[in-house]
Amino acid sequence: MSEALSQLKYKIDLNRLPEHVAIIMDGNGRWAKARGLERSAGHVEGVNTVRKITEAASELGIGYLTLYAFSTENWNRPKAEVDALMELIVIAIERETPDLIKNNVRLTMIGDFERMPSTAVERLRRCMEETSRGTGLVLNLALSYSARWELTEAARKIASSVAGGKLAVEDICADTVAGALTTASMPDPDLLIRTGGDHRVSNFLLWQIAYSEIYVTDTYWPDFDKDAFAEAIIHYQSRERRFGLTSEQITSLTE
Numbered sequence: 001m002s003e004a005l006s007q008l009k010y011k012i013d014l015n016r017l018p019e020h021v022a023i024i025m026d027g028n029g030r031w032a033k034a035r036g037l038e039r040s041a042g043h044v045e046g047v048n049t050v051r052k053i054t055e056a057a058s059e060l061g062i063g064y065l066t067l068y069a070f071s072t073e074n075w076n077r078p079k080a081e082v083d084a085l086m087e088l089i090v091i092a093i094e095r096e097t098p099d100l101i102k103n104n105v106r107l108t109m110i111g112d113f114e115r116m117p118s119t120a121v122e123r124l125r126r127c128m129e130e131t132s133r134g135t136g137l138v139l140n141l142a143l144s145y146s147a148r149w150e151l152t153e154a155a156r157k158i159a160s161s162v163a164g165g166k167l168a169v170e171d172i173c174a175d176t177v178a179g180a181l182t183t184a185s186m187p188d189p190d191l192l193i194r195t196g197g198d199h200r201v202s203n204f205l206l207w208q209i210a211y212s213e214i215y216v217t218d219t220y221w222p223d224f225d226k227d228a229f230a231e232a233i234i235h236y237q238s239r240e241r242r243f244g245l246t247s248e249q250i251t252s253l254t255e
């Protein structure tokens, strides 16, 4: 077990936790470069952060944690980095599976698995199966994922239902689209965190983050720790989510 959450956790209102936190885990390469190390050293360290943040989310009682681990565009990185990263992800998940089970975490994955090596997919599926009885945190890994891929797939699914006579065009609504996404069984993220300082979404959950609160920190992912995670939640809790309404309307709704 890594270091527990510090005093900061007492500043978090446990009655107003984000139900779903999504994280763009960025900055592994820059973290390594700043230390004169290979990029892969940053990815290795980044895996430790995944463990810490999963523990923190589970400890706090967050329902869903979606981690952007590898994007569709990341397939275009140098082959050696891609191969090393794939292997690292699979080994890390296998190594962590007993602890995930112990902490009642259920592992799920979203992404285009057809592009992944089939042995890696099989090994990851086994971990999902082994944690499938977890009733606590849902740890959702976005692997070989991009929102445009997901939305294109959703369009195909909906079109084929229409072509097969199972769905009328007039009946297509926002819920039809949401239900055709890989996240159909999850609430939308309440909080989207990006580490590494860039203010962009890099093809992540484009539909689902429509009303997410966005928190960007300059901290590189390997340096992001439980306290940094707590800070992001505290910051989230200071925001007023208006969902298109006025502040006065929101106040009267909560009175």
Ligand code: IPE
Pocket (backbone or CB within 6 Å): 025, 026, 027, 028, 029, 030, 031, 069, 070, 071, 074, 085, 196
């Ligand atoms: C994030 O770190 C991990 C992946 C995208 C797989 P990067 O590897 O993008 O690190 P930077 O952004 O180059 O520092």
Ligand code: IPE
Pocket (backbone or CB within 6 Å): 024, 025, 026, 027, 068, 069, 070, 071, 074, 198, 200, 202
């Ligand atoms: C986003 O990071 C994808 C993941 C964290 C997996 P990138 O490093 O790939 O994003 P860009 O290239 O900075 O947009």
Ligand code: MG
Pocket (backbone or CB within 6 Å): 026, 027, 028
């Ligand atoms: Mg990056």
